[in-house]
Amino acid sequence: MKILILGGTREARELADIASGERGLDIVSSLAGRVREPVLPVGAVRVGGFGGVDGLRKWLSDNAIEAVVDATHPFAGGITANAAAAAASLGVPVLHVRRPAWIEQSGDRWIRVPDLTAAAETVAGLGERVFLTIGRQGVAAFAELRDQWFLIRAIDPPEGALPPCHELLLARGPFTIADETELLTGRRIDVLVTKDSGGAQTEAKLAAARALGLPVVVVDRPPVPQGAAIAETVAAAFDWLRQRTG
Known part of the structure; x- marks a missing residue:
């Protein structure tokens, strides 16, 4: 067969x-x-x-x-x-x-949105330093945000327009909670944006954000x-x- x-x-x-x-x-x-x-x-x-x-x-x-x-x-x-x-x-x-899918836990500050356009509209009011963990596709949805600084993590460089203020971090998971915590604190992140991809390979960022009390914008599947x-x-x-x- x-x-x-x-x-x-x-x-x-x-x-x-x-x-x-x-x-x-x-x-x-x-x-x-x-x-x-x-x-x-x-x-x-x-x-x-x-x-x-x-x-x-x-x-x-x-x-x-x-x-x-x-x-x-x-x-x-x-x-x-x-x-x-x-x-x-x-x-x-x-x-x-x-x-x-990932399950929201006690202490999480999740804000669920239907798509990346809604995610971009949401982060504008949550902080000035944004951690984007949505892969390389879809980053252009945030390209018009000029009052925020973005840390963009992806395996390969994104294509298309990028936010004017950003740092590109090329990395492949899995990531540990300790590493994610150090990244969030070292870059002084205010808000995390992620797709609800599920799985353990990139889940550590959610635990780190929970421990630090950071809001997480979660894009629904x-x-x-x-x-x-x-x-x-x-x-x-x-x-x-x-x-x-x-």
Whole structure:
């Protein structure tokens, strides 16, 4: 059974590692190619976009794909929607792997917003020194804010417009609470902005902000397609694949 894993996440790599050793499963992983030096999964890998729904549908058909696992980032809404539409048009089953969202804890000062535009509007009234941990895409939403200074952390440099007052910090997690606390205090951060990506790899910043009493602007995830099959863990996703093989 030939399986396409739409990847780029730790969960996608772990699933490819496990499933590649399973008899009866032929795995190919796909990466968007937006990170310059991605951590590659085990097995066959393709890199680059598909060309929208039509391009993905053709690729699935040409490569005789029998099931799709969307294990992309929780904020990769475009490819998630395209995968659901393309797979449905071919009658190919699709599973969306989504790690659990972060849960607000006692002492947190979270302000939830629906998107990055709302996040930019919100931080304007929360402080002068802002820590952006939203990845390299979407930073342009803050480019018009001239009264704030931004610490922008990403794996690769952002594209597009940047806020006039900023420092760019290129780094890849995981990060420790001690490191995040030192960063927040050393840069005299007033407010943290993050996407609700979930997972433990970048969760330490939330604990550090909680301990320091800092407000956190949390951008909500885009929804998965209505009625979609969802797995929260790699183990559940692997079980789903094994069920497809009978």
